[in-house]
Amino acid sequence: MSSPGPLGRPLGPLRPSPLVEQATDHLREQITGGQWPVGTKIPGETTLAKTLGVGRSTVREAVRALAATGLVQARQGAGVFVIADRPHEDWPTRLRRAAVTDVYEVRMIVEVEAARLAAERRTEDDLVALDGAMAARRAASSWGDAEFVDADIALHRAVVAAAHNPVLTDLFAEFAPALRQGLIDLVDLLDLRTAHPGHGEDTHAALVRAVVAGDAQEAARTARAELEATLGMLRGA
Template sequence: MPLDALRPSPLVEQATTRLREQITGGHWPVGTRLPGETTLAKELGVGRSTVREALRALAGAGLVRARQGAGVFVTAAEPAEGWPERLRRAAIGDVYEVRMLLEVQAARLAAGRRTEKDIDALRRALAGRRAAGSEGDPAFVDADIALHAAVVAAAHNPVLTDLFTEFAPALREALIELLDLGGLRREDPGHGDARHAALVAAVIDGDVAAAGAAAEEELERTLEELLR
């Protein structure tokens, strides 16, 4: 099946999609050596740098692998499942176990590293969570996650921040789906407020041990409620 020339913009994404279709469609079976960059560039109507970036993206998806001096070979017929997809499929209990590992340590680090700017952000986030208590479920979940995100941000560790960002969509979906927030707020309008206030206070006070303990208690209690 010949490769048609691409339309302008965005060329790398188009090239990646076209080459992926050739692989997943069986035109280039596993083990096949792909045509050289020059050939692919000519068939796609793009520059070699565009082809190179597309091949890099395919390698990241586990579809191809470059062999020194031999070329680029197809290594899989389907792209490897990404981290966001795995999180969406994971059981909420499994996600929360990892979340606790991440956020408890983040809270400890935040207590030792928070700045005045972080303190202001934490206070605003706590106030936002309280204000969202009478709103719709998604608004309350978003406010809750925003507070936890502010704690993670105060740890000033970009890797932790990135990990939390990856977790956030799966957490939001699970919380909205599994937790009857409306019923909880009718019974207890300040649901979880004391625990969140304790977490924020510990971080602001610079109490490392208390911050870690508060984060752990909050997440354990939330998990218990989710799994009832």
């Protein structure tokens, strides 16, 4: 007899291709729907293959997919057991779901250190890139809010790139999309650019000057002050 799925959906034979994805979805539903609670040993490959109407290799791949999301775990000699009823979220998904203030706090930690390293490691190419990014941000003061925020983020990206640490660069690349809309909303909500279209130009120019001058302490201090000011506005918005 086939096991019931959520809302009475039976665990029965699948349609043709893509079988692995379908098998994964069916098995996941047994877990997230409560049919296989945490601690349950799921049926073996042979049983599942027969129930789903697929080959054992398809079942094996589906179970691997479930294991990758933290739902099940194979125990040598004992079988496969349910260890969670909700899948782990990957890093980009967690960032999208996180509060913008939480993301910004971590961004601040990353960028302050990046600014310090940038002042110590910047090359002539970096100086050219920073000068161009600062000029683009200044020019964007006459553009719309979204374009201005994009230019602002591009300047910060240039500072991070000048640190020449690929991990910091990748972290910033992950943060940027999660921050972008929150910053656009902040600029619009607080009407930050009405009186000062190039909002924050002085602090950003000071940051670039510190990096160009090779003053690591001043670069870190300036980055922290600028980012803390924005974080304060986000918290109060």
